[in-house]
Amino acid sequence: MSIIDLDRFDFLYANRVKGMKSAATRDLMATLSRPGIISLAGGFPDTRAFGEEAFREIYYNVAADSAQALQYGPTGGLEGIKDVIVDVMEAENTGARQEDTFITTGAQQGLDLVGKVFLDEGDAVLCEGPTYAGALNAFAAYRPRIIHVPMDRAGMIPVAAREALKSIRKRGIHVKFIYTVPNFQNPTGVTLAVERRYELLEIAHEHDLIILEDNPYGMLRFEGEALPTIASLEQESGAGADRVVYLGTFSKIFAPGVRLGWVHAQPGILHKINIGKQGADICSSNLSQMLIYSYFRHADWRSYVRRLMMINKERRDTMLDALAEYMPNEVHWTHPEGGLFIWATLPSYLDATAMLPRAVAKNVAYVPGEGFYSGGAGKNCMRLNFSFVEPESIRRGIELLSEVIRERMELRGDLERGVRSATLGKRPTGTPAASIHPQGQ
Amino acid sequence: MARLVVLMGGHSMERDVSFVTGRRVAHALERLEHEVHTLDIEETTTQRLIELAPEAAFVCLHGPGGEDGTVQALLETLGIPYTGSGPLSSIRCLDKDYAKRAMQAAGIPTPPMRTFLRRAMNEMGAAAALEPAAEYLGYPLAVKPAREGSSFGLSRVEEPEALIEAVYEAFGYDAKILLERWVTGAEISVPILEPVGEEPEVLGLVEIRPREGAYNFEAKYTPGATDFAIPAEIPVEAAKRVEEIALNTYQILGCSGFARVDTILESETPWILDVKTIPGFTETSTLPLAAEAAGISFERLVEAILEAAFTGRSPG
Structure with missing residues (x-):
């Protein structure tokens, strides 16, 4: 008799990966590659807009210094690209010092390194509810407690953050930082109001916490006025870079394929991050850094971003119009002034995860909301991406999606009606019918 | 050596598994020195099949569309021998x-079951029959879509209160669902x-x-x-x-x-x-x-299944 054990080193794995499971939704997401599907599920910028010629040119420039491009580099990044970052941050009205800048392999690595540097098992992180799923994944390796602070149209609610901090501290739990995506947040598209940015700084000051400001979308504004970054507000107050650790990325203003982002923070924190990165990947790719340097120095990157913004605005408008035209009255959504995402909230009894197979069967896909929470909330919500799909497909996608939602609402109605009539018929009067409550927020 | 087509991918929830199956089978067939063409299911599939005129098709599709007789009936029409069961059996x-x-x-x-159709829920108020069906089968019971593989949409229901959620979920995968005694x-x-x-x-x-x-x-x-x-x-x-x-x-x-x-x-x-x-x-x-x-061996298994495709099958 033989037991076939498909993974015989199971007993050797670390506890932190034993608990990691592929989410059910990820299995469903795997079906999205099928032909004909309109995927509103991605988080991708449209890199087709860049063009082959422009790409060839920057590669040609890099070829002149091929020896360096093919070599290892300093852990914190090449000097030239740090100058580019200072320019990019200035374009967002955020003063940056070259020496406070540290290159990472995507902002995603910044999230991981900040987790590595600050989090012991059981420490708490305060973040928006919902929050960026990739941050939850990055932090998960360090096994923190994730405390979601509710949001409204103006972002994380400071009063709720204060209350959460008070109650966690009472329980003797060590809170290390507040994580926020202040502009056109992933997944909601919501922007944190200016006064709340000040208030978050105040809260962090009172409780002596770090603020991790993750700002991949700040430059992607196509409407309204740009708001100051939290990092710039801190500098304005005269403190310089102190408790705000700022994460930036080239993924959205240039291309995710180069996998480059950065951390801007005070030297003490960067020193620890440097140690963390040496163990992780020694340095980010010189080739990628030189590509970016060449592009940002020789091409008009601002006009490329403006071109992307025009594309995104048209697509967001199309999505908002289609939502207004097709969605049932019970569905609500956000109105982002930039970024890539709209967040839709369905009636509380609808489960967007359970609905995804129906949507996929009808050739439209989205990301169910629960993945953006640690611990099961957000089931009746979904993230819709408007940056990657052509306007006609967005329209058709929203039309299909609204059909699925109506169908599910109708099924719910049929089920509840049937069960109620059956149950009421049997129970003595005054006893409530079988509860069919939703698992929503 | 034969010119063969491996059909994989498709539109079902098991699309990714089908790719893994299909690629593995295609490699084995290549090692057996066949000429192998892999095809996904899309609008041009029939045209491609006509152009390629393979001597046989190895069907590596799972779930609705690929395992339910759809592709089998098409291959029959095109006169291409294929692996596995025929349309009716599928x-x-x-x-x-x-x-x-x-x-x-x-x-x-086979465990006792009760069938529910979405249509009956909508046109005949069939939800009122859920509870009697569950009482007949007893708890715990399984609720599952009728035409879905790989445990998608399957729930184990322990008590009446959880029944409706399970039914609701299963209907997410198919317009026909089963309540089945849990064995x-x-x-x-x-x-x-x-x-x-x-x-x-x-x-x-x-x-x-x-x-x-x-x-x-x-x-x-x-x-x-x-x-x-x-x-x-x-x-x-x-x-x-x-x-x-x-x-x-x-x-x-x-x-x-x-x-x-x-x-x-x-x-x-x-x-x-x-x-x-x-x-x-x-x-x-x-x-x-x-x-x-x-x-x-895997090659021998694939070869045996392929040989059976060439011989044709009894109606079914």
């Missing part, structure tokens, strides 16, 4: 409602191979022992999430009975070439849950694992 097996009714009629033990016991998968000119034979009984709770989609395709015992560690008499009933089921449902019969051995009774006419061929799938344990 739809009978993929639709658990049809399969179980055919089994019941033939006296094969408990050793989970035994019975891979069957029918080489050319021979009677169908059981490759070996595979006992599935998931490490955490149910054998769901994740456990099925994640190495390390499941242990298999090959052969199943059950008494010889019981093993004989399981084999006999599984082979009987294979024939009653009109399968050809190969199939996998899924059973639960509850004390003396081998309950037949369902039959997969195109089971997975991934590295964690039970059919290739059982073949390997029986001394049949």
Whole structure:
């Protein structure tokens, strides 16, 4: 008799990966590659807009210094690209010092390194509810407690953050930082109001916490006025870079394929991050850094971003119009002034995860909301991406999606009606019918 | 050497698994020195099949569209021999409602069930019949879509309060669902191979022992999430009975070439849950694992299935 054990080193794995499971939704997401599907599920910028010629040119420039491009580099990044970052941050009205800048392999690595540097098992992180799923994944390796602070149209609610901090501290739990995506947040598209940015700084000051400001979308504004970054507000107050650790990325203003982002923070924190990165990947790719340097120095990157913004605005408008035209009255959504995402909230009894197979069967896909929470909330919500799909497909996608939602609402109605009539018929009067409550927020 | 097409991908929820199966089969066929063309299911598929005019098609599609007779009927029309079961047998097996009714009629033990259609819910208020159905079957019970593989949309319902959520979820996958008595016991998968000119034979009984709770989609395709015992560690008499009933089921449902019969051995009774006419061929799938344990290499298994395709099949 033989037991076939498909993974015989199971007993050797670390506890932190034993608990990691592929989410059910990820299995469903795997079906999205099928032909004909309109995927509103991605988080991708449209890199087709860049063009082959422009790409060839920057590669040609890099070829002149091929020896360096093919070599290892300093852990914190090449000097030239740090100058580019200072320019990019200035374009967002955020003063940056070259020496406070540290290159990472995507902002995603910044999230991981900040987790590595600050989090012991059981420490708490305060973040928006919902929050960026990739941050939850990055932090998960360090096994923190994730405390979601509710949001409204103006972002994380400071009063709720204060209350959460008070109650966690009472329980003797060590809170290390507040994580926020202040502009056109992933997944909601919501922007944190200016006064709340000040208030978050105040809260962090009172409780002596770090603020991790993750700002991949700040430059992607196509409407309204740009708001100051939290990092710039801190500098304005005269403190310089102190408790705000700022994460930036080239993924959205240039291309995710180069996998480059950065951390801007005070030297003490960067020193620890440097140690963390040496163990992780020694340095980010010189080739990628030189590509970016060449592009940002020789091409008009601002006009490329403006071109992307025009594309995104048209697509967001199309999505908002289609939502207004097709969605049932019970569905609500956000109105982002930039970024890539709209967040839709369905009636509380609808489960967007359970609905995804129906949507996929009808050739439209989205990301169910629960993945953006640690611990099961957000089931009746979904993230819709408007940056990657052509306007006609967005329209058709929203039309299909609204059909699925109506169908599910109708099924719910049929089920509840049937069960109620059956149950009421049997129970003595005054006893409530079988509860069919939703698992929503 | 033959010119062959491997059909994989498709539109079902098991699209990704189908790719893994298809690529593995395609490699094996290449190693056997065939000329192999892989095709996904899209608008141009029929045109491509006509142009390529393959000598046979190896169907590696799972779930609706690929395993329900759709592609089989098309291949029949195009006069291309194909692997596995024919259109009628395919739809009978993929639709658990049809399969179980055919089994019941033939006296094969399959857990009692009740069928619900979305249409009846909508036009006839059939939700009112859910509770009586559940009472008849008793708790715990399984709620599952009728035409979906890989445990998608399957729930175990412990109490009346949880029934409606499970029904709601299952309807997310299909317009027809089943409520089925929950049977408990050793989970035994019975891979069957029918080489050319021979009677169908059981490759070996595979006992599935998931490490955490149910054998769901994740456990099925994640190495390390499941242990298999090959052969199943059950008494010889019981093993004989399981084999006999599984082979009987294979024939009653009109399968050809190969199939996998899924059973639960509850004390003396081998309950037949369902039959997969195109089971997975991934590295964690039970059919290739059982073949390997029986001394049949993956190439030989693929070759045997292919040979059966050339010989044609009885109507079914």
